[in-house]
Amino acid sequence: MWWQEAIRAGKVRRVFGVDHGDLDALMEIDAPDSPIVVGLRPPEFDTHARTIVDLIAGELQNAVLNLYPTWLPGSDLTTDRSSLGVAAAVALARRMSKQTAAYSPFVVDLARSAASNTQPRSDYSTEVRLSGLADLLRRSYGRDEIIIVVTADNEVTDCDAAIGAAAEWLAHAGRLTVWLIGHEFDQLTRIPRIDLHRMRRPADRSTRATTAMQPGTITLTPIAGRPAANSPAEQLLERALTHETWADERVWNRGIDGLDLLAQTIRVDLQWRHERVVVEIDGADHRAAPKYAADRLRDNLLQIAGHLVLRYTNERVLDDVGAVVAELREVVHTRRRKADR
Known part of the structure; x- marks a missing residue:
């Protein structure tokens, strides 16, 4: 598949030769070897690296909470978030934490919050949160790769440094791939580019309407059989x-x-x-x-x-x-x- 050529876990790439139709089709693929796609359109004004990182971390945390209990072991037995008591959810999270690189207290706190429908604590570092959330997303989807796809309608001259820094931080902290799509990011010459023109196939397209994202928002690959975690x-x-x-x-x-x-x-x-x-x-x-x-x-x-x-x-x-x-x-x-x- 064309997208496999541009997956570089822990790296950022400027990607050329794909359009909204390609990205929408990629988001629609429902297969274990396909990536989880997180679409991001950065805020248009007053954009700082920290703003972008916090936006992604906050939206992914909301998505992971909405995906509960799919990321807990044995969650295939139920899709009903009310079927697990708080104590049972915490016990499962502790058991799971022994088998994952995610920070155990953070994962346990998320499980407790999801089971009790309360807000999780906010005193964890952004790096701990991002790493843990990426791991839980992989568990929910049963997939290994996560791609954050960054798009913009116009050149991002005023905030290119912030976008580049945020992309590099996210890729490293979450062990995921970040794509900066198109010529809007040409000025970020320090980031390697990859051209996928030769790999595009019309048959890869879906008939879902192309995505036109609002600034400061994300989209997320839906899990078949569940409501969209970011909706x-x-x-x-x-x-x-x-x-x-x-x-x-x-x-x-x-x-x-x-x-x-x-x-x-x-x-x-x-x-x-x-x-x-x-x-x-x-x-x-x-x-x-x-x-x-x-x-x-x-x-x-x-x-x-x-x-x-x-x-x-x-x-x-x-x-x-x-x-x-x-x-x-x-x-x-x-x-x-x-x-x-």
Whole structure:
């Protein structure tokens, strides 16, 4: 695969010859030998290396807490974060810490916080946090490699030193790869470059709309079968659906079965397969013209195949998740009755 040529754990590379479509396709790959992809668009103003490092560490910590209990040993027995008591979670974390390079008190504290739905302590060094979080991400995904992909819309002349320093620190502390994508980072000549033009393949693309990130935000490879760890809206909707018996057959972040689209993948946020109900949870970036058009194309393909597509904004879910659940209940029940005839 084209991306394997640019994985350098502990190193930073300026990467050329890839575009948003390539990166989106890489983020969609669901295979043990594929990397975990963390997309980052740095803040546009007042950017310092510490600001970028703290942003990544904070967002990864939130993601790891949302992925609990997948990073604990034996977590394959359950995906219900409430099924483990605090004492049991702490005991599992202590046992796991004997087999990992992560700092044991930090891992135990994260397990305690996740099990009790409280905030973890904040007195650990950023290096301890980043190293531990990277290790727990690898355990959650069952993958070895993590790539932080940094993109920008314009040249980053005013903050190039900060971005370069932050990238090098993150790569070293987390034993991960950092890519600086495109000519926006040309001035960082001390960082080696790698050209992937010859390795790009159109067949590697997915039909998910290209990502247009907001400054100061990250994206994260979804885990098939779970709500996105960096999406508060998906996390809230999942908590609301947990106690709804009619929603038991829901499937998060998996591809649609039975589509013949030249082997291209359509992965959707949430679906009920038997009823052919698809739910997408959209951020503000979906209102931009390119992404809006790509969404309509996906929706048309799904509707032609007999699926009903419902779209909700993040704000709608976060503001009134009860109303969203009620609407989904009615739609799923209606489609279920028709499918069972």
